[in-house]
Structure formats: C-alpha cells, structure tokens
Amino acid sequence: MKIRNRWLTAPLAAGLAAGLLSGCGSEDGSSSGNGQSVVMGMSDDILATDPASGYDPGSWLLFNNVFQSLLSFPKGSATPQPEAADRCSFDKGGSQVFRCTLRDGLKFTNGHALTSEDVKFSFERVLRINDANGPAPLLSTLGKIDTPDPQTVVFHLKVPDANFPSKIASGAGSIVDHAVYPTDKLRTDGKAIGSGVYKLDAFGDNQASFSVNSGYKGTAKVKNSGMTLKLYHGKQKELAAALKKGDIDLAYRGLTAKDIADLQASSVSDKKGIKVVEGTSAEVQHLVFNMNDPVASKPAVRKAMAYLVDREALVRDIYKETATPLYSIIPSGITAHSTSLFDMYGGSPQPAKAKQVLHKAGITSKVKLTLWSTPIRYGPGTDDEMKAIAKQLNDSGLFEADVKSVEFKQYEKDVEAGKYGVYVKGWIPDYPDPDNFTSPFFGKDNVLSNHYTNKTITEEIIPSTAATTDRSATEADFNRLQDMVANDLPILPLWQGKQYAVAHEGVVGLEWTLDPSTVFRFWEISKA
Secondary structure (H helix, E strand, O other): OOOOOOOOOOOOOOOOOHHHHOOOOOOOOOOOOOOOOEEEEEOOOOOOOOOOOOOOHHHHHHHHHHOOOOEEOOOOOOOOEEOOEEEEEEHHHOOOEEEEEEOOOOEOOOOOEOOHHHHHHHHHHHHHHOOOOOOHHHHOOEEEEEEEEOOEEEEEEOOOOOOHHHHHOOHHHOOOOOOOOOOOOOOOOOOOOOOOOEEEEEEOOOEEEEEEOOOOOOOOOOOOOEEEEEEOOOOHHHHHHHHHHOOOOEEEOOOOHHHHHHHHHOHHHHHHOEEEEEEOOOOEEEEEEOOOOOOOOOHHHHHHHHHHOOHHHHHHHHOOOOEEEOOOOOOOOOOOOOOHHHHHHOOOOOHHHHHHHHHHOOOOOOEEEEEEEOOOOOOOOHHHHHHHHHHHHHHOOOEEEEEEEOOHHHHHHHHHOOOOOEEEEEEOOOOOOHHHHOHHHHOOOOOOOOOOOOHHHHHHHHHHHHOOOOHHHHHHHHHHHHHHHHHHOOEEEEEEEOEEEEEEOOEEOHHHOOOOOOOOOHHHOEEO
16 A cells, blocks of 8 residues: 655654553643634645545644544654543553543534544544545554444554554544544535534635634643634735734744745834744655666765755755754654764765765766756745755756756656656655654655665564654664665755744744644634
8 A cells, every 4th residue: 555645845752651641641621712713824725624535734734623533742742642532552561452541521513422433433434435645554554443342442453563652643543423424435515523622613715713612621721712724725925915914813834934034034023013933843855866767776876966965055045044954864853863964975065075976986977867846835945946956966067957847746646657867855744753754765665656675674674663662762773774775865855844833922822833743733822
C-alpha cells in the first residue's frame, strides 16, 4: 500500500513509556467557553470534513478541534496523553497489543453516547474506505480490534509499532459516530459530528464557524466562546490585507515570508497593534534525486550539489529568516536529530571539493540538469528558491542548471512516473517522532518515488526502531540511518520551517498552538 503523507509546506520528542499513558491525571475540560469569539484567517483550504478522507493541514486543523482521539498531544509536548481515553498502555511492556479504557460519559454533539463500538468503527472505516486522500496508510500496522465491553478497546497490531499511540493521537485517530457515518463511503454533506472541544456549526466555500461543545469531556480548557475561520484559498495578499484592515483577529498558514518579515519590522504593524508570534516547527523541505535518472543517479553529481548548495543564503534571501538551514533528514527538536550533511559537506559552499568529486568520477564538462518545481503547493517561495539554487550551481562553473515549474496535479503525476531527475518536496509530519521522517521516505512503497533502496535501512533499522517503546533508545540507530542517507544522498535536506501566527495585540495564547505536534488548538486562543 502506497504511503500517502502530508507533502505540504507553508514555510523535543520524548520517549513513549507505557506508564505515561496509564491514567490521565487531569480534570475534564471546561464545559463551556468564556471570553469573546475569535475570527481567524488562513490561505489553506479545508479539503474534507470527513476524517476518513482529509490528509492536509486545513482538514486536520478542523479534525483536531471537532473530533476527539483516544490520545492527544498536550501543548508543548511530543508525548501523547489520554484524551477520549482515561488510560492506555501496551500489554506486557511490548509494542504489539495496545489497550485503552474510555472516559466515562463521553457523548457526541448529537447526544449519542461514545463507546468502544464507535472507536472500532472509526478505525475500521478509515481502512475500509482507504481513500486516496485519506490517512489509511498511517494505520497500516493495525490488525484486529476487540471491544470486550463498551469502555474498552484493544488494538492488535500486525507488527510491533511503538509509534501507534502517536499515530492515533493525530487526525487519523478521529472518532466518529457509527450511527450517522456511512460504513463504506465518505460523508459529503460538509457536516461533522464529533465529541471534541468544538461543534462545526457551518461550513461553506469561504468560511467555517465553530461553537464550543458544552458536552465536551477531555483535557482542554476553553478560553473563547467560539471560532470563525475565513478561508482565502491561497490568496496571501488578501489574507494580509484582511488582517491589516481588522477583518480578522489573526492569520495562520499562508502569509508569505516577505509579509511576515515586513510585519515584524514595519512601523505599520506597530501603529495598528499587530504582532508576529513565532513557534517551533518540524516542517522540512528537500531536493529529491531520482536514482534512475541518467544524471541524478551519479553519486558524484549529487555530492557536488551537496558541496555547492548554500542553505544560509536561501534562508536569508528567499525565506527572510522564516526558516533555518537543515543538515539532516530528522529536524531539530525531534529525537535523534543530527547534522550528518554538515559534517560531511560543510555549512558553506565548497566549489573546490565539488570540482574534485566530479573530476574523480571522470566528469569534466558542465553538468546539465533541470530542477523541477511547483509554484504554490510547497510554499509561494519555492520557484524563487529553485532559481536561487540553480544560480548557486551555475556560479560554480560546474553546472548548467535551469528550473521548470509545473502545476501540482501534473507535477505529482510526473514525479510518480519518474519523469524528473531532481525535484522539490516539502513535508509536514503526522507526529513528532524520527520514525515519521524516515519510514515514509525510505520504507517500503515510500513517498519519494525516487527508486532509492537500502536494505539495512528498510529491513533492519526501520523495523527495529519501530518496535522500541523507549524512543530515546533509538537514537544510535537513527543516527546511523542519517549518516547512510548523507553518504548516499537520495535526498538533500534544505531547510526547516518556523511556524507563525500574526494577530492583533489583544489576541493571546497563540504560543500554545505553534509546536512540532502540528496541532493548532483553537481552545488556547482568547481575545481581550
């Protein structure tokens, strides 16, 4: 089954111990919101309101606020904790049988009780529908689900999977009402019935409105009386203008790097009382090399590029410091992050070493290649970034590189068909663990479509690390994997993004919505 993950861009993981999941240790969330309602804008679309389909940042933003999962990521934490569950743990210290007990009194917003039957139905429904744009691949290790009583759910996994708790704490774990969701097809009416912090009151082409779910039982403490989400469909200038005019209280996902930099430095933002809130992110971008391409398949060509790409210049000139240089496949803030590429190829351009590696391979004429891009999907700066990289390569005198940009639908088809030698990809993780930056790239049927294989990674490191519940104990293996990738260079990491929200001064709590978990928590936001 092909892994379909969240290849999208706008521009400390703790180990999971069974004991951390045994008992919630927190009170139920507030049953009703207080404070004013908040109006938010973003340029991303919400592609689905049914959790069996949506696998994009906009849809998961809706899922994380409207639906409950058994577990969730608390603010500032990468360790999942009980949410709809009262407690969860692996049986007998292993990582193949995962057992959860539900909280008492859970109900959907339609008044129906939420029981283990709904949990079982929700997971089996995702796998049964297996929508091309859905999260079914995240649940690929799931085998059988038992429900011995209305409060207990037992997951039997096909193989050991220590990251299963993190996977079901994501949007893929959203629990739906078995009485109102079709068993084998998607719900297409734009409605959503969940048990989460908010109710979806209305969903249209340009706006979604949410009210606080008075029957919610969970860990969240609600700090507003509702949210209105205005959708700008990729129109960054309109989003920025709406913020400046006061049509929205805050903007998230979609402002360009230049907009953010201007707002941070501009006296206009000071006069209008606008602030930029920066958070951590595990969002990354890579150049991908097609190992079947006659040019990109040559190790010397890839290594010469690694010696020449100036990440510092890209971050400074194209992304206006809204990203940081990335020198490995596992980003900073995630367990086992290293700097393998910095150690092997340095942090600044080294044209002499690039020339040496090419000449040693018998390549003495300029290397001709095309960098393939797509203009919007991985951020509005992507085309300019690829042009800057092409110039860096050409300025060395060793390359004759150009850039071609293709609309995303065609781009994805061509990547899958192997038509491109070097192309760009952006990645937003599903859960903050090194596994989510390695298995999807280098595991079986991976998302790269670049024909790279390494049996040590696929058959040894990935299965071994997946079975290890103490995530800190996987560091040595993941470090070895990163060194292998840096040596083989099937991909060239470029940068790690930062998260931003831009808001009027009276809006507070945004710092608790911007962390590597990628969960945007409506309930943390309030307005004076």
